[in-house]
Amino acid sequence: LQAHGTMLRGMGEESIGALVVFNDLTRQRRLETMRRDFVANVSHELKTPITAIKGFVETLLDGALDSRDESEQFLKIVERQVERLSVIIEDLMSLSRIEQGEEHERFDLEPEKLAEVISESVNDCTVLAEGLGITLKQELDQDLTSPLNAPLLEQALTNLLENAIKYSSTDSTVTIRCYEEDGRAIVRVCDEGCGIEAEHLPRLFERFYRVDKARSRQAGGSGLGLAIVKHIVQIHHGRVEVESTPGKGSDFIISLPLVS
Ligand code: ADP
Numbered sequence: 001l002q003a004h005g006t007m008l009r010g011m012g013e014e015s016i017g018a019l020v021v022f023n024d025l026t027r028q029r030r031l032e033t034m035r036r037d038f039v040a041n042v043s044h045e046l047k048t049p050i051t052a053i054k055g056f057v058e059t060l061l062d063g064a065l066d067s068r069d070e071s072e073q074f075l076k077i078v079e080r081q082v083e084r085l086s087v088i089i090e091d092l093m094s095l096s097r098i099e100q101g102e103e104h105e106r107f108d109l110e111p112e113k114l115a116e117v118i119s120e121s122v123n124d125c126t127v128l129a130e131g132l133g134i135t136l137k138q139e140l141d142q143d144l145t146s147p148l149n150a151p152l153l154e155q156a157l158t159n160l161l162e163n164a165i166k167y168s169s170t171d172s173t174v175t176i177r178c179y180e181e182d183g184r185a186i187v188r189v190c191d192e193g194c195g196i197e198a199e200h201l202p203r204l205f206e207r208f209y210r211v212d213k214a215r216s217r218q219a220g221g222s223g224l225g226l227a228i229v230k231h232i233v234q235i236h237h238g239r240v241e242v243e244s245t246p247g248k249g250s251d252f253i254i255s256l257p258l259v260s
Helices: 025-061 069-102 112-133 150-166 200-204 213-218 225-235
Strands: 001-010 013-023 110-113 135-141 146-149 173-181 182-190 239-245 247-256
Touching: 013 025, 025 069, 025 173, 110 112, 112 135, 112 150, 112 173, 112 182, 135 239, 146 150, 146 213, 150 182, 150 225, 173 239, 200 239, 225 239, 225 247
Parallel strands: 135 173
Antiparallel strands: 001 013, 110 146, 173 182, 182 247, 239 247
8 A cells, every 4th residue: 555645734834634645556566467467468379379370381481382282281280370360369359349348338238138149149159069069959038138238248158158069078968048046137058068177267267267278279269258258247237157067067157137
């Protein structure tokens, strides 16, 4: 805590009081550290694919271009790394747009049927699920209405469904449920996938936090999906939690206010 003090004096310079201003330096320092960590993380995330691209392009220019097979193999790697860069940049832009909108209260919430938004998100994910042999199931109370920004909530649910699919194995089922509990709407995304050890749960919604970096990268993740979900849920005056059993699966649970 930092304090600045000034004596307050009356007309005849007599002391009539004191003004002390306290500054919460701990909070400022914490914000500064978070900002620095974020820049370091972004730089690292971008540097890895760029280094790979540079290496393979140099190898191509150094002579690998002469072999068609080798060229094709290297160019496919370059293509994948460029794709990875564009996913990271798109998610970074999305997160920054959402954070700015949140700060300036720019997102309108309108009463909408939750089931309709959920079904849209499920539609967005069917191709990914089918490709990986995963069944998508919906169990939705059709009557629940919440104050929503439909495109934003759809983005959050799509992120949760994509994770549920990405971290599951073939032949398993991902179920999305929506029901009322204690006067709130609950949206629950359940998978039968690899699950998450308890020690990771408190940090899961931090930017770039991953349990298994290699698996996240291989699945095409930026490490920003859950941070985006957290902000979108906050904009909806909701809460998001996770329950997980390693080896059995995970449930991501969003609770939202209902329109009466
Ligand atoms: P990513 O792009 O890496 O998936 P997210 O922010 O969406 O980033 O998720 C952060 C991390 O949380 C993931 O890297 C993964 O380790 C873990 N995770 C998220 N969803 C699930 C899930 N349904 N099952 C198991 N692990 C998950």
